[in-house]
Amino acid sequence: MDEGDKRCLGTALYLSRREGRDVLLITDDFRLAEDEKTLAFFGEQGIGRIVTSLDLMLHFYSTIRRIGKEHVEAAFQDFFSVVRFREQKQVETRRKYQGLLEDRCRTGLCPPCETQCLSTPPTGSESAVSAPPPGAVI
Secondary structure (H helix, E strand, C coil): CCHHHHHHHHHHHHHHHHHCCCEEEEECCHHHHHCHHHHHHHHHHCCEEEEEHHHHHHHHHHHECCCCHHHHHHHHHHHHHHCCCCHHHHHHHHHHHHHHHHHCCCCCCCCCCCCCCCCCCCCCCCCECCCCCCCCCC
């Protein structure tokens, strides 16, 4: 873990204590987001969650109707043109997130079901997911 990682974690700890709330730490550093010691520290200290910017893009795609698949694919392209990995790791990561995008239910709230969800065209100016249908497992 480098000095920048330590500062981000320290700032997240400070903010979670000061505000009395969970902190969402968004990073492009997959090593940090997947590091068992870091995740254990976040959990033990009750700081919040660590997510990658790619995970955040998928979350927005699942919950905001106006964000189309083409928007996420363009964001992925931009991400991979800027953030550098070892070649093999970049190929694996790109495949993983493209697969997650393909498999993503547009509700992000329940398992595949027969209820109306974001896979249907939006009506009016509706832009976000409403409450899950009664009986939905979250």
